[in-house]
Amino acid sequence: MTGSTLASTADPLAWLAEESAAVRAAGLHRDPLARQSDSAEVNLASNDYLGLSRHPEVIAAAQRAVGVWGAGSTSSRLVVGTTRAHLDFEDDLADFLGTEAALVFSSGYLANIGAITALAGRGDLIVSDTGTHASLIDGCRLSRARVVVVERGDVDAVRRELAARTERRALVVTDSIYSIDGECAPIAGLHGAAHDAGATLLVDEAHALGVRGPGGRGVVAECGLAGAPGLVVTAVASKSLGAQGGIVAGGTLLRSHLIDRARTFIFDTGLNPAAVGAAHAALRILRDDPELPVRLARSASSFARAVGADRPSSAVVSLIVGDPVAAVAAAAYCRDRGVLVGCFRPPSVPAGTSRLRVTVRADLSPSLLEEVAGIVDEALRHVGVRR
Structure with missing residues (x-):
C-alpha cells in the first residue's frame, strides 16, 4: 500500500484515542459540569465573589442593554462594535481604579494577551x-x-534579571492574587524593582478586584500605587462583577496604544451589550457599598478557620488533597451533598498538589458557610486526607 493510499484511508486523529485513555488513567479527564437553573446546590466553585451575577439590579441592567443595543456588538470595537455604553463603562472603571483611562476587551484572557503583546x-x-x-x-x-x-x-530575582538585561525595554508580569491558592504577590516590592530598573509592571487584578484594597479597588490601590507611572492593571468583569469581559487600565497613552496595536482588541468582536450593562451595574453596586469586600473577607476567614485552613489572603481557600483521583472523589462527595467546590488537578496545579479550591461569596450567611465547612471536612476525611 502506498503512502498516499495510507493517508487517504487512515484517520489522522486516531492518536486521540490513546491520548484520551492516558488522560483518564492518570485521573485527569474532565467533563464540563452543567448547572441547572433550579438547582438548590450551594456554589462555592465559581468566582462570583460578591454574589452579584444574580443581583436584581445587575440582571435588569443586562436586560435593558439588550433592549437598547441588541444581543451582540455585531463587529469589532474599531468598526461599529463600540457603543456609548462601552465608553461610559470604561470611564467609570478608570475613575474607580484611579487611572487615567481603561479599555474593555471581550474576555480577561484576551485582555492579558493583548496588553502583553502590545507592550513587549x-x-x-x-x-x-x-x-x-x-x-x-x-x-x-x-x-x-x-x-x-x-x-x-x-x-530579588526580578531585580537581578532586570539589572542583567541587555534589551531596550523590560516588562514585569504578575498576578496580584494568585488564582489557585488565593495568596497575594508582593506588589509594592515588584513595583519598586521595576521602577528602579526603568521597567513596566503589569499586574493582573482578576482575583483582587472587589476583594482587596479600599472599597475593593485591588491590591495595587491597597499599596497606594493606583495610577502610578509605568504600571498597567488588568482585571476582569467575570468574577466580582458577575458578568464577563476583560479590562486594561492605565494612562491615556496606554489606551491609545492598545487600540492601535493589541490584536485581541482590533480583530475581536466587541464585548456584548448585556455583559457591558451587567458589569457596569455591578461596578456601581460595589462603589456604593464599600463594605461588600469587608463582609467577604470576614466570611472567608471564618470558613477557613472552620475547615482548619490558614487565614486566606483573598476569597479563595485552597485545600491540598494530593492525588488527582482522591481530589475528584472529594469534590464528588461534596456535590452529592449539595455543595459545589472547585477541583484543580494538573496541569492547572503541579503534580502531587491536586486540591479542592473553595471560593467564598459575600452573599452567603455565616450559618450556611458553617454547614458547608462541615461537609467539606467530611469529604476530606472520606478520601483519607484527614482522620
Whole structure:
C-alpha cells in the first residue's frame, strides 16, 4: 500500500484515542459540569465573589442593554462594535481604579494577551513568575520577547534579571492574587524593582478586584500605587462583577496604544451589550457599598478557620488533597451533598498538589458557610486526607 493510499484511508486523529485513555488513567479527564437553573446546590466553585451575577439590579441592567443595543456588538470595537455604553463603562472603571483611562476587551484572557503583546516584542525582556495565570503565560509566549521565569514572590530575582538585561525595554508580569491558592504577590516590592530598573509592571487584578484594597479597588490601590507611572492593571468583569469581559487600565497613552496595536482588541468582536450593562451595574453596586469586600473577607476567614485552613489572603481557600483521583472523589462527595467546590488537578496545579479550591461569596450567611465547612471536612476525611 502506498503512502498516499495510507493517508487517504487512515484517520489522522486516531492518536486521540490513546491520548484520551492516558488522560483518564492518570485521573485527569474532565467533563464540563452543567448547572441547572433550579438547582438548590450551594456554589462555592465559581468566582462570583460578591454574589452579584444574580443581583436584581445587575440582571435588569443586562436586560435593558439588550433592549437598547441588541444581543451582540455585531463587529469589532474599531468598526461599529463600540457603543456609548462601552465608553461610559470604561470611564467609570478608570475613575474607580484611579487611572487615567481603561479599555474593555471581550474576555480577561484576551485582555492579558493583548496588553502583553502590545507592550513587549522581539528585542525586549519579560520577567514573569511561576504563579502567573495561563493567559499571562500565553501572552508572554506570543510576544516573541525573551521571557525569564522566576519563583513567584522573589523580588530579588526580578531585580537581578532586570539589572542583567541587555534589551531596550523590560516588562514585569504578575498576578496580584494568585488564582489557585488565593495568596497575594508582593506588589509594592515588584513595583519598586521595576521602577528602579526603568521597567513596566503589569499586574493582573482578576482575583483582587472587589476583594482587596479600599472599597475593593485591588491590591495595587491597597499599596497606594493606583495610577502610578509605568504600571498597567488588568482585571476582569467575570468574577466580582458577575458578568464577563476583560479590562486594561492605565494612562491615556496606554489606551491609545492598545487600540492601535493589541490584536485581541482590533480583530475581536466587541464585548456584548448585556455583559457591558451587567458589569457596569455591578461596578456601581460595589462603589456604593464599600463594605461588600469587608463582609467577604470576614466570611472567608471564618470558613477557613472552620475547615482548619490558614487565614486566606483573598476569597479563595485552597485545600491540598494530593492525588488527582482522591481530589475528584472529594469534590464528588461534596456535590452529592449539595455543595459545589472547585477541583484543580494538573496541569492547572503541579503534580502531587491536586486540591479542592473553595471560593467564598459575600452573599452567603455565616450559618450556611458553617454547614458547608462541615461537609467539606467530611469529604476530606472520606478520601483519607484527614482522620
